[in-house]
Every structure is written in C-alpha cells, then in structure tokens.
Amino acid sequence: MTRRLGYLSLGAALVVAILSVAARTAAVEWPGVVGIPTTLVVVKLLTAAAVALGAHGLYLVVVDTVERRSRSKRRLHDLRNVLRLAFGAAALVGVFGALTEQWLGVLFSLGVVGFAVTFALQQPLFSLLGWVYILVKRPYQVGDRVRIESAKGDVIDVDFLVTTLWEINGELVSSNQPSGRIVTVPNSVVLSSEVFNYSWDEFPFVWNEISIQVAYETDLAFARSEMVDVADELLGDEMRRNVERYREVLAETAVEMEVQDRPTVNVVQGESWVELRLRYLTHPRRGQRVKNELYERILERFNDHPDRVAFPVSRNR
The missing domain is CATH 1.20.58 (Methane Monooxygenase Hydroxylase; Chain G, domain 1)
Structure with a gap:
C-alpha cells in the first residue's frame, strides 16, 4: 500500500x-x-x-x-x-x-x-540533539523497558522531540504492572539525566530478589536449600543459559565479577526475624509473574515443614 x-x-x-x-x-x-x-x-x-x-x-x-x-x-x-x-x-x-x-x-x-x-527555541533544539544522541549511542530504543528520571515504562515511540512510554507502575498501580497511561518525555532529558534500561539488546534480563522473613528458630540451611530448589525447578535451565550470556557480556568489559549460574539466597539479620533473600535472573516483563510463582511455591514448601521452618510470631513480614 x-x-x-x-x-x-x-x-x-x-x-x-x-x-x-x-x-x-x-x-x-x-x-x-x-x-x-x-x-x-x-x-x-x-x-x-x-x-x-x-x-x-x-x-x-x-x-x-x-x-x-x-x-x-x-x-x-x-x-x-x-x-x-x-x-x-x-x-x-x-x-x-x-x-x-x-x-x-x-x-x-x-x-x-x-x-x-x-x-x-533552545529546548526543542536540545530535544532534537537528544534524538540524535539516542540514535547514535543507543541508550534505549523502541521496545525497551526503561526508567527516565521518574518515568518508567516500555518505549513505544522515539520521535524527533519526545520519547513516548507505555507507563509501568506510576500513581495507579504497582508491582511493575502497566497503568494504561502514556508518558511523553523530552529527548533533551537524556543529555542531563540518568537513563535505566532494563532490557537492552546485549542482555535483556535483570537480577531480581524475593524476600521471606522467618523466625530465628528456623533451620536456615534447610530453608535456603528449599528456596534454591524451588527456583531451580521454575527457572533452572533458562537461568543457566542466560547467565552464560551474562558472562559473555561481562567478558567484553573491564569488570571482573563472579556470577553464580544457580539462584542464591542471602541472609539478613532483623530485629525479631531473619530475612532470606532469593536472588535469580529473569526477564523484566516476567518479573512480577515469576516472583508471585516463587513466593507461592516457597510458602507451600515451608508450610509442609512446620518443624523446620517457623515464621515470626507477629507475622509482620
């Protein structure tokens, strides 16, 4: 046509x-x-x-x-x-x-x-220069999930003067869910503010965490093992493939970092509980869905072993 x-x-x-x-x-x-x-x-x-x-x-x-x-x-x-x-x-x-x-x-x-x-017309000119910068340096492009200043969303258009986002979070919803609103950001912003890209071409994945609070009486080794097993069952092979890609990206930089190819659990001490933080790799657009699934499966495992996993008495977690 x-x-x-x-x-x-x-x-x-x-x-x-x-x-x-x-x-x-x-x-x-x-x-x-x-x-x-x-x-x-x-x-x-x-x-x-x-x-x-x-x-x-x-x-x-x-x-x-x-x-x-x-x-x-x-x-x-x-x-x-x-x-x-x-x-x-x-x-x-x-x-x-x-x-x-x-x-x-x-x-x-x-x-x-x-x-x-x-x-x-200095501001429109700066926005046009910002468009050229976006075109050349590629801090983001159409389809990426980004945060520009306080605006967060999926990029649906990059015009000469403005970038248009399909809003995520915002004032109406939370948990990385679309709000249905459209946000326009002047391209000049990229010349003076930080831009966070959650799904860039080289590595469109992010590290995510889910935290669960347990009582001090909990068998921490058992609880950590159960959390890792649940994450392995859900993410397993996919995460290992993505970690290999992550290592390849790191190898092209001067950053030296040890990266685990399995989910890990970090322990943080609280006043009346212990916080277990499960760290794993996932795609940003599936982040909340994966988090919900992990949380439900982990709680089910923990509830099956009340003799080894105890929750804070106040249930304030």
Missing part, C-alpha cells in the same frame, strides 16, 4: 511538472498579479508542487523498500525517522528554491533562520 501511494505521488509529480513546462512555454499571457506575471506565478507554484509530490513519493517508495528488507522493527523505526527528516529537509529546500529560483540564497537564508531559531 505504501509503495502504491508512493508511485501515485511520483506520477502526480510528473504530471504537475509537465503542466509547469506547458505553462512556461504557453503563448497565452494572463493578467499580472501585483506586478508579477501570472504565468510566472503559476509556473513556480506548479514546480514547487512537483518537488513536494516527488519528494513525498520517493520517501514512500524508499520506506517501503526498507520495510520489506528490514528484519528489526527497532532499526526500522529509527531509519524511518532519519529518512523522514532527510526527505523533509530536501523537500523544504526544493520548494523554496522553486519559488524563489535562488538556490544558494535559499540555503543561506535557511542557515540564518536556523541560527536565529537556535536562540528562540
């Missing part, structure tokens, strides 16, 4: 260009408008329209070709924005050049106007 519209636009551009040539060579002299020959006005308008239609049609054809060959929706989104900016700028120069017939003068004027706009 996009390619067909592109060809139609190119065809219309050709027809308008022919009309422009015909109007230029016509022997008919129409009355002038405010001292400007009507024939000249018509020719310039037709030429400008031909340039605009041709740029639009060529853009649609190129985008359709790229879409057919691209295998990554993320790369396609960025490339489409670059093409839109390039063809838009070219069409703008072409239209003004056709209207004024002063191509160098148009480029110089646009340069002067751009210099003035730099001072008048």
Whole structure:
C-alpha cells in the first residue's frame, strides 16, 4: 500500500511538472498579479508542487523498500525517522528554491533562520540533539523497558522531540504492572539525566530478589536449600543459559565479577526475624509473574515443614 501511494505521488509529480513546462512555454499571457506575471506565478507554484509530490513519493517508495528488507522493527523505526527528516529537509529546500529560483540564497537564508531559531527555541533544539544522541549511542530504543528520571515504562515511540512510554507502575498501580497511561518525555532529558534500561539488546534480563522473613528458630540451611530448589525447578535451565550470556557480556568489559549460574539466597539479620533473600535472573516483563510463582511455591514448601521452618510470631513480614 505504501509503495502504491508512493508511485501515485511520483506520477502526480510528473504530471504537475509537465503542466509547469506547458505553462512556461504557453503563448497565452494572463493578467499580472501585483506586478508579477501570472504565468510566472503559476509556473513556480506548479514546480514547487512537483518537488513536494516527488519528494513525498520517493520517501514512500524508499520506506517501503526498507520495510520489506528490514528484519528489526527497532532499526526500522529509527531509519524511518532519519529518512523522514532527510526527505523533509530536501523537500523544504526544493520548494523554496522553486519559488524563489535562488538556490544558494535559499540555503543561506535557511542557515540564518536556523541560527536565529537556535536562540528562540533552545529546548526543542536540545530535544532534537537528544534524538540524535539516542540514535547514535543507543541508550534505549523502541521496545525497551526503561526508567527516565521518574518515568518508567516500555518505549513505544522515539520521535524527533519526545520519547513516548507505555507507563509501568506510576500513581495507579504497582508491582511493575502497566497503568494504561502514556508518558511523553523530552529527548533533551537524556543529555542531563540518568537513563535505566532494563532490557537492552546485549542482555535483556535483570537480577531480581524475593524476600521471606522467618523466625530465628528456623533451620536456615534447610530453608535456603528449599528456596534454591524451588527456583531451580521454575527457572533452572533458562537461568543457566542466560547467565552464560551474562558472562559473555561481562567478558567484553573491564569488570571482573563472579556470577553464580544457580539462584542464591542471602541472609539478613532483623530485629525479631531473619530475612532470606532469593536472588535469580529473569526477564523484566516476567518479573512480577515469576516472583508471585516463587513466593507461592516457597510458602507451600515451608508450610509442609512446620518443624523446620517457623515464621515470626507477629507475622509482620
């Protein structure tokens, strides 16, 4: 459909260009408008329209070709924005050049106007620079789950000026659940604030924890073993494969770190209980679902052994 519209636009551009040539060579002299020959006005308008239609049609054809060959929706989104900016700028120069017939003068004027706009519209300019930074450095891209300042969500669009997020958490819900709201963040924010990416291409997984409080009378070795076994049953082979990938990513950096390929349990001493924190690897979009499943299975195991696992009397955990 996009390619067909592109060809139609190119065809219309050709027809308008022919009309422009015909109007230029016509022997008919129409009355002038405010001292400007009507024939000249018509020719310039037709030429400008031909340039605009041709740029639009060529853009649609190129985008359709790229879409057919691209295998990554993320790369396609960025490339489409670059093409839109390039063809838009070219069409703008072409239209003004056709209207004024002063191509160098148009480029110089646009340069002067751009210099003035730099001072008048600093924030949009910074956002445009932020878009270029996002495009080049890739702190995030469409489909990633990120936190930018106080906004957290899944990136659904990165435009020239703003990044649009499908909100996670927020004021309406918790536990990393979508709220249904859309959040727009100026691209300029990435130039001055921290950006947290939870699902970047190289390693789209995060370490997560689930904590359970038990009484001091608990057999800690048994409780820790049960928690690890439950996590192994649920995550086992998948986690080991992901840890291997994690090690490969670490090997490409200067960071030296020992990484366990099985879930681990850390013990934290509280005032009237012991907190057992199960650490495991999971995908951020499955984080809460995995946490719920682990919690239910662990409590079931613990309740099956009341003689070895005791909970704080206050149940304040």
